[in-house]
Amino acid sequence: MPEKLILVLNGPNLNLLGKREPGIYGSATLDDIGAALTERGTALGFAVEVRQSNHEGDLVDGLHDAQARGAHAVLLNAGAYTHTSVALLDAIRAIEVPVIEVHLSNPHAREAFRHTSWVAPAAKGTIAGFGADSYLLALEAAARL
Template sequence: MKILIINGPNLNLLGKREPSIYGSLTFEEFFVSLKKKYAAVELHYFQSNIEGEIIDKLHEVGFTYNGIILNAGAYTHTSIAIGDAIKGIETPVIEVHISNVYSREEFRHISYIAPNAKGIIAGFGLQSYELALESFL
């Protein structure tokens, strides 16, 4: 099974950025532990702060991978283009968020990804990614 985790803008700052919301672990540290725990799964990771690069990656793997776990960050609430890219591929996508976006600012309650996603997981910290991974298994 091949699963790709895609992180969007500012998620490269995990471990440094607002630790009270996002925790103190870097995503790379978390990803190493995830790969060890799920050794039978071929896990890949991609992060970009650039909307077009995220779309390109969705197009690249969207017909060959078994699943995509996507935390598009703020693009979740602004990018019709990422939503359209998900609609155009065959690989199922699960939208994840580290924080509970529905307990935050009003603009974060809108997702252009959700209508085209298999499901949404939010508010469980980095465990949101693991829950998404479990749903594919």
């Protein structure tokens, strides 16, 4: 039986992890996070595929792709699109695959504009504020769905 897929979608500027504001986002790179997710995913019996795009439409396409491929779950760190994208909200609502919203930092401990998430109303849940471990915690939650 083929492994079940967990798709990890990362939004704008997350390609700069490890260099961009390490006091907020930590020193782990997206490749570091991807490697940890792949290792843990394998142990849990899941194939993990990590993608990043600075373009909103690519993230929408990724959500549609998760549905088409029968993914078990999506971990979505939409970055700044979290606070602006009705398109991502609609895309999540348009698919049957559960989506877990992920953030490295705690948006509620930051600027007021970050307190509103357009992703959250359609997400299965949100894990935030644990740095790179937010992704691993989200993966554990996704595996239990």
